Amino acid sequence: MLITRHAEAEAVLSDPRYVPPPVRQDGAEGTPAWLRAQVSRFSTGEEHAARRRELVELLNGLDPGDLREQARAMTAERGGDWRGVPTTVLGAALGVAFGVADTGAVADAAAGYLSGEQSPGADAAVAKLLSLAGIPAITLLLQGHAATEALIETALEHAEPGDDVDALLHETLRQDPPLKATRRLDTRTGDEVTIDLVACNRDPDVFAEPLRFDPARGRTPHLTFGHGIRPCPAPAHALALAAGVLEGLLP
Numbered sequence: 082m083l084i085t086r087h088a089e090a091e092a093v094l095s096d097p098r099y100v101p102p103p104v105r106q107d108g109a110e111g112t113p114a115w116l117r118a119q120v121s122r123f124s125t126g127e128e129h130a131a132r133r134r135e136l137v138e139l140l141n142g143l144d145p146g147d148l149r150e151q152a153r154a155m156t157a158e159r160g161g162d163w164r165g166v167p168t169t170v171l172g173a174a175l176g177v178a179f180g181v182a183d184t185g186a187v188a189d190a191a192a193g194y195l196s197g198e199q200s201p202g203a204d205a206a207v208a209k210l211l212s213l214a215g216i217p218a219i220t221l222l223l224q225g226h227a228a229t230e231a232l233i234e235t236a237l238e239h240a241e242p243g244d245d246v247d248a249l250l251h252e253t254l255r256q257d258p259p260l261k262a263t264r265r266l267d268t269r270t271g272d273e274v275t276i277d278l279v280a281c282n283r284d285p286d287v288f289a290e291p292l293r294f295d296p297a298r299g300r301t302p303h304l305t306f307g308h309g310i311r312p313c314p315a316p317a318h319a320l321a322l323a324a325g326v327l328e329g330l331l332p
Contacts, residue, residue, distance in 0.1 A: 082272060082273075082274045082275070083274075083275050083277060084274060084275065084276045084277065084281070085277045085280035085281060085284075086280075086281065086284055086286070087281045087282075087284035087286065087287045087302075087304065088284075088286070088287075090276045090278075090281045090304055090308070091304070091308050091309065093265055093274055093276060094265075094276070094304070094307060094308040094309035094310065094311070095308065095309030095310060096309075096310075097310060098267060098268050098269055099265035099266065099267055099268070099274060100125040100265060100266055100268055101122070101123050101124075101125065101264070101265065101266065101311075102264055102265070102266045102273060103123075103266070104117045104118055104123045104197065105117075105118065105197075106118045111204070111207055111208045111211055112199065112203075112204045112207060112208075113190060113193030113194050113197070113198075113199060113203050113204065113207050114193075114197065114199060115207075116190075116194060116207055116216070116219070117194060117197060119132075119216050120132060120216065120220045121133040121135075121136060121220070122220070122224065129311075132217075132220075133314060135217040136217055136220060136221060136314050136315075137314055139175060139217055139218065139221065140221070140314060140315050140318060143174050143175070143318060145317045145318050145320070145321035146321065147174070148170055148171065148174060148318060148321040148322050148325065149321040149322070149324050149325040149328075150325060151170045151173075151174075151325065152166055152167060152170045152321070152322050152323075152324075152325025152326050152329070153325040153326070153328040153329045154325075154329070155169065155170060155329070156325065156326050156328075156329025156330060157329045161329070161330055163233065163326045163329065163330060164230065165184040165185075165188075166322075166325075166326055166329075167225065167226070167229040167230060167233075167322040167323070167326065168184050168187045168188075168222060168225070168226050169184055170322060170325070171221065171222060171225055171318070171322060172184070172187075172214075172218075172222060175214065175218045175221065175222070176214075176218070177213050177214045177218055177222070178213075179213075183209065183210075183213060185206075186205075186206040186209040186210055187206070187210065187222050187223060187226050188206075188226060188227075189202050189203055189205075189206035190203055190206035190207045190209075190210055190219075190223055191223045191226045191227045192227070193206075193207070194207075194223045195223075195227060207219075210222070221315065224315075225315065225318070225319055225322070227259070228259040228260060228319065229259075229319050229322050229323055231259035232250065232253060232254065232259050232319070232323050233323050233326050233327065235253050235257045235259070236249050236250055236253040236323065236327060237327070237330070239252070239253055239257070239294055239296075240327070240331055242332065244296055244331070245296065246324050246327045246328055246331065247320070247324060248296035248297065248299060249296045249327070250320055250323055250324060250327070251296070251299070251300055251301065251303075252294060252295060252296040252298060252301075254282075254303055254305040254306070255282045255283075255288070255301050255303040255305070256282065256283065256291075256292075256294050257279075258278050258279065258282060258303070258305040259305075260278060260305065261277070261278055261279055262275055262276060262277050262278055262279075263275075263276050263278060263307070264276070276304070278304055278305060281304050282303045282304060282305065287301075287302065288301060
C-alpha cells in the first residue's frame with residue numbers, strides 16, 4: 082500500500098502495529114548486514130527502545146549550538162570545501178578522531194547500511210569504523226551522513242541571496258526531503274506500507290501552495306524527521322550541522 086496523504090501517514094507512524102520491515106539477522110560480524118541487525122533503526126519493541134536510549138544519551142551530551150559553530154568554522158577554513166564537514170564535526174563531538182580516510186569510510190559504509198546492499202568496500206568501511214567507535218556512535222554517524230549532506234546540497238540549489246538559513250533548511254526538508262520514502266510492515270496483515278514523504282509533505286490539505294518553494298512559510302508539520310512512535314532522535318543536531326555549513330558558504 083502506498084500512502085501519499087499527510088493525515089494517513091501520521092496515523093501509520095503513530096500506530097504500534099506498524100513496524101520497520103525486518104532485516105536479515107545472519108550477516109557476518111562486522112559487515113553492513115550485521116550492523117543493520119544491531120541498531121535501533123531496524124529493530125522493534127524493547128530492543129528498539131533500549132538502543133534508542135543509547136543514542137539519546139549520546140545526543141544529550143552534544144550542544145547543537147557548538148556543532149553549528151564548528152561546522153561553520155570548518156567550512157570557512159576549508160575555503161568552502163564542505164563535503165565531509167558534518168561527519169568530521171559530529172565524529173569529533175562524539176569523541177571519534179577522524180582522518181580523511183576515516184571520513185570516507187563513513188560515506189562508504191552509509192550506502193550499504195541504509196540499503197542493505199553488500200559490497201567489499203562497504204564491508205571494509207564498517208570494519209574500519211568498528212575499530213574507531215562503538216555501535217551507537219557509528220549509528221549516528223551513518224544515519225546523519227547521507228541525509229545531512231543531501232539536505233545541504235539541495236538547500237544550496239534553492240538558496241537565494243539574503244535567505245535566512247534556518248528557514249531555507251526547513252522549507253527544503255518539506256519540499257525536497259533527503260529521505261523520499263519510508264516503509265512499515267503491518268503486523269496484523271503482513272502487508273508492507275510505503276509512505277511517500279515527498280507527496281505527504283506536499284499535501285494541499287496541510288500546506289498552502291505546496292509546490293511552491295517558500296522559505297517564508299516558516300516551520301511546517303513536514304514528516305521528514307518522522308512522526309509518532311519513531312521520530313528521528315537528532316533533528317536539532319542535523320539541522321545545526323547543516324546550518325553551520327550553509328553559514329560558511331552563503332554570503
